[in-house]
Amino acid sequence: MVITKSRLVLGATAVTLSTIAVISLGIHSRGQALFKASPKELVDEVWQTIDRQYVDGTFNQLDWPAVRKEYLSKSYSNPQEAYKSIREMLKKLQDPYTRFMDPEEFKNMQVDTSGELIGIGITISQDEKTKQLVVIAPIEDTPAFKAGVLAKDIILKIDGKDTKGMDSNQAVSLIRGQAGTQVSLTIGRDGQTKEFNIKRARIAIHAVKFSQKQTPAGNLGYIRLNQFSANAGQEMQTAIKNLETKRVAGYILDLRGNPGGLLFSSVDIARMWIDKGKIVSTVERQGEGEKEEANGRALTNKPLVVLVDKGSASASEILSGALQDNKRATLVGTQTFGKGLVQSVRPLEDGSGLAVTIAHYYTPSGRDINHKGIEPDVKVDLTKAQIEELWLHGREKLATLADPQFAKAVEVIGKQITAKATPTAEK
Structure with a gap:
């Protein structure tokens, strides 16, 4: 290799x-x-x-x-x-x-690695043990960062939809959208539940x-x-x-x-x-x-x-x-x-x-x-x-x-x- x-x-x-x-x-x-x-x-x-x-x-x-x-x-x-x-x-x-990434997801991935993306600016992963969707980190100066999303936050719901059993790609499809529109995240943090309404944006990283x-x-x-x-x-x-x-x-x-x-x-x-x-x-x-x-x-x-x-x-x-x-x-x-x-x-x-x-x-x-x-x-x-x-x-x-x-x-x-x-x- x-x-x-x-x-x-x-x-x-x-x-x-x-x-x-x-x-x-x-x-x-x-x-x-x-x-x-x-x-x-x-x-x-x-x-x-x-x-x-x-x-x-x-x-x-x-x-x-x-x-x-x-x-x-x-x-x-x-x-x-x-x-x-x-x-x-x-x-x-x-x-x-x-x-697996469908054509739109794959195209977006290639764009994102160039240093630009449209979204809210968080990086997520599915925990291998709990299968929960976990925030690795918000990207600095992005909508998610400014809204207060933190590393290790657990994404419980996306626009009211339970994320149990949902993989990262499915979550991406729900969170992604047109710049200027909003997405609602229900976050679990330290045993507490928090609601975030975040406006999507075009992000130059x-x-x-x-x-x-x-x-x-x-x-x-x-x-x-x-x-x-x-x-x-x-x-x-x-x-x-x-x-x-x-x-x-x-x-x-x-x-x-x-x-x-x-x-x-x-x-x-x-x-x-x-x-x-x-x-x-x-x-x-x-x-x-x-x-x-x-x-x-x-x-x-x-x-x-x-x-x-x-x-x-x-x-x-x-x-x-x-x-x-x-x-x-x-x-x-x-x-x-x-x-x-x-x-x-x-x-x-x-x-x-x-x-x-x-x-x-x-x-x-x-x-x-x-x-x-x-x-x-x-x-x-x-x-x-x-x-x-x-x-x-x-x-x-x-x-x-x-x-x-x-x-x-x-x-x-x-x-x-x-x-x-x-x-x-x-x-």
Whole structure:
């Protein structure tokens, strides 16, 4: 398996609303199909793809050949009937990250990874144990973020419709809509139920925001990375180069609430911070793996602290895991989301698409963080009141000394800057 920019590599699977699985490995471009498959041929194409690529050769203890026989014995009079059967077939795998997208959903996914979307701006996933729809994170400055939706919120209802038994794609179809229209979400949070009426909008996602900050630790560069979109690498490069001209003494990289995105983007960005060492490795069904390493072209070697929380998922975990394992950065905050699977996203003959879990990824030290997440080096828990104050009511306090996690990052990096500036005593 080769990870290149020509393949859509997403860091952990989720669905950005309106649309998308945010973490995968590989849109394999096949050009314009010469013909559209019949509904039954489409069902078989999906089955064959799973049969060849799925990460678990036992198909999660499922008799996969029997599934093929069951669904090819049916008659299909239109694509919609085939789509329904495909979703039923994939549901038997009990893997919420292997999923089918109809042509409209697939088209939207491709648009979303370019850094634009129409929707409310949340990334969701189906919990593998409870099967509930869970918010990985709201994307900053989107309608959902401004309305007060938080990471780990449970979506109980969409416009009054119970989400029990609903998969991510079905939820996307209900939440997505025309810009300017409203959608109602019933959210479960800490045992309480909350109602949100959110207006959909066209969203231009700016992956990177940066600024120079004067702190007790000195002149620091602050970079907030919101999503690993196709343009995130270029924006990160611009941010680092700009801050280097300002002679910052160190950096704070904020990955809090970053739900992930393209895998190649996380690798590119890791190379901007790590000069030598492994970044990530992936292992497929046959045990074959691919390793990505630094290329000796880091843009800075100055002290680095990374902020993470439970909304830091997938590609965020690839980056933070690489920085932690290479001892390039100190992680501050709380345990990350815990998504260590890789999906391959490919087009099908009729314009629809399929995301297939094809590999596990591991940090440079060999850690499998799936379901576990990454523990920060310095843990700074926030109370429920602090989270709501910072992310809902007092956003002007984010990345200031009134933000407890940022304040700790400043303290940590201050010690590192001092240690680096102190000459080592001769022995």
